[in-house]
Amino acid sequence: MKHLHDSGETTTKTEYKCQKCRDTGYYEIEKDGYTFSHECECGKVQRDRLAGRLKFATIPKEFEGQTVDNFLTDCYSTPQSRELAKLAKQLASRYVEQFQEIRETGKGFYFHSGVKGSGKTRLAVSIANDIITRYMIGAKFATTIQILDQIKSTWGEKPKERGEGEPVSERRLIDDIISVPVLVIDDIGVERPKDWVNERFYNILNGRMIEKRITIFTSNYRISELQLDDRIVNRIEKMALPIEFPAESIRSAIARKENSDLLDRLLGV
Ligand SMILES: Nc1ncnc2c1ncn2[C@@H]1O[C@H](COP(=O)(O)OP(=O)(O)OP(=O)(O)O)[C@@H](O)[C@H]1O
Ligand SMILES: [Mg+2]
Ligand SMILES: [Zn+2]
Structure with a gap:
């Protein structure tokens, strides 16, 4: 240079x-x-206008280039897990195919499994990636914690008192989140269900529901197990098709495979 x-x-x-x-x-x-x-x-x-102001909501590096097509289904160890993974993949693939028509229903998915590392985020992001490349529609990704942190960051130094009214920048942030055409909300259920959290999630999800924006959720809980307000849970039920993921960690399987490869190399096998 x-x-x-x-x-x-x-x-x-x-x-x-x-x-x-x-x-x-x-x-x-x-x-x-x-x-x-x-x-x-x-x-x-x-281009900047299209990309929106939600700079925090980008798809994580780890998932760049991951598509529904290259989501694996044979790496799960039990036949039952493989069946669940195959079904999830097939539904995701057809969803992307028919996205233009399905979009009008405003329905996304709710991927859940009690076990961590089963591929929920991987498949949710893959759908978003495919929609971006195939239809050039803006899709974004954020964990619930990122959304809440971003909201808190608009509060500034002043402690927020109830009834004071939302600061303008918070309203704008929430409007931006509402207007994202396809949004992956990752790991819903990990946040502590405080009043302000319920209020913000309600505003975001109610807004997205009314505007029929597509939301894909991932969670370690079934919808009925979420500790959020009923009016939020009802909206999630309306906005997303629940899909069960295998109760098996691919993350652990990958880690075991990596460790055994390393061991083989160190032992010179
Ligand atoms: N079916 C799959 N094909 C290829 N890679 C996968 C698959 N499932 C998971 N992985 C990889 O395994 C890791 C864990 O998957 P992922 O993050 O999607 O799990 P998760 O179900 O969202 O876990 P958590 O409940 O902890 O959020 C990721 O690196 C992901 O790319
Ligand atoms: Mg995840
Ligand atoms: Zn120029």
Whole structure:
């Protein structure tokens, strides 16, 4: 990389995707002695608008490139687990196929299993990935904890008192979460069911339900076991088809396989 002197710039010309606006989305034009700012034709502004303001809600690196197609079903150890995994995969695959029509029903999935590491997040994210690539529809991912932390971060320094009314930025954040076309809400049920948590989840899920936005939930609990308010649980029932996942950890299976490979290597087998 070449460093330019004086100007303080540390990038060379070639590092911008768009030379015209230097990836800012705007360039300046001079006319009659005035300087005007002009939206660049490269579409940066448009793309940012599409991506939305929910910068925290990106699909985790671990799941990049994972599709429904490459979700494994034969790595589960019991026949019963393999059957459940196959069914989940088949439903997910048909869901993606028929997404344009199903979208109008506003229905997503609720993947649950008491056992951790069974592939729930993997399949939920795969559906989101497939919808993005196939239909160019905006899909996002957030754990319930990320959503709640993000909400708390809008409260600022002042302790929030009840009845004071929501700060404007919190309302905007919640509106943004409501408007995501396809949202994976990961690990619902881990949060402590406090009043403010119930209130926020209610607003988010009620908004998404009314607007028929697609939500895919993953959880270690059945819908009926969730400790959230009934009005939230009712909405989840309406918004998602519950699918049981195998009671088996692929995460452990993968870890065991990795350890045995390492052992083989160290023993020189
Ligand atoms: N069927 C599968 N095919 C390929 N990889 C899988 C499959 N199931 C799980 N994995 C991998 O195993 C790991 C654990 O899966 P995942 O995170 O989806 O589990 P989970 O059911 O969401 O667990 P938790 O209840 O802890 O959230 C991930 O790295 C995932 O990519
Ligand atoms: Mg998970
Ligand atoms: Zn540009």
